[in-house]
Amino acid sequence: MKYLKKRRYQTQDDLEGEDPLTGLANLFDLGLVFIVGLLLMLFATYHLQDLFAKGSEITIMKKAKNGKMEIITKKARKIKAMRITRQKAKGRGQRLGVAYKLENGTMVYVPDKYQPIAKTSKTPR
Numbered sequence: 001m002k003y004l005k006k007r008r009y010q011t012q013d014d015l016e017g018e019d020p021l022t023g024l025a026n027l028f029d030l031g032l033v034f035i036v037g038l039l040l041m042l043f044a045t046y047h048l049q050d051l052f053a054k055g056s057e058i059t060i061m062k063k064a065k066n067g068k069m070e071i072i073t074k075k076a077r078k079i080k081a082m083r084i085t086r087q088k089a090k091g092r093g094q095r096l097g098v099a100y101k102l103e104n105g106t107m108v109y110v111p112d113k114y115q116p117i118a119k120t121s122k123t124p125r
């Protein structure tokens with residue numbers, strides 16, 4: 001029988017004792033959910049899920065507005081950041097190939113072993 005009773009609706013007098021800032025806590029929770037969703041979207045967009053994989057290897061190269069470059073490498077659980085200066089990059093290493101920029105803006109790397117050999121014409125003397 002208790003279900004058949006008339007429902008009593010809240011009036012303004014009943015609401016006077018409640019705190020007006022109770023709705024603010026819900027907005028804070030909503031903001032946290034939005035931030036977590038935004039971070040997950042950014043990780044998915046830039047394919048950065050490999051940062052959390054145990055055995056993954058990833059290399060990120062970033063360049064600041066002032067022209068300084070930094071290479072961030074991750075191998076398994078070890079993360080290493082290295083700032084590149086002209087002195088560090090000068091005279092070390094060996095030539096591996098050539099990179100070409102196509103008309104549509106894409107970059108193509110061609111290793112030296114696949115480079116065409118330029119034929120020199122021999123002129124009779």
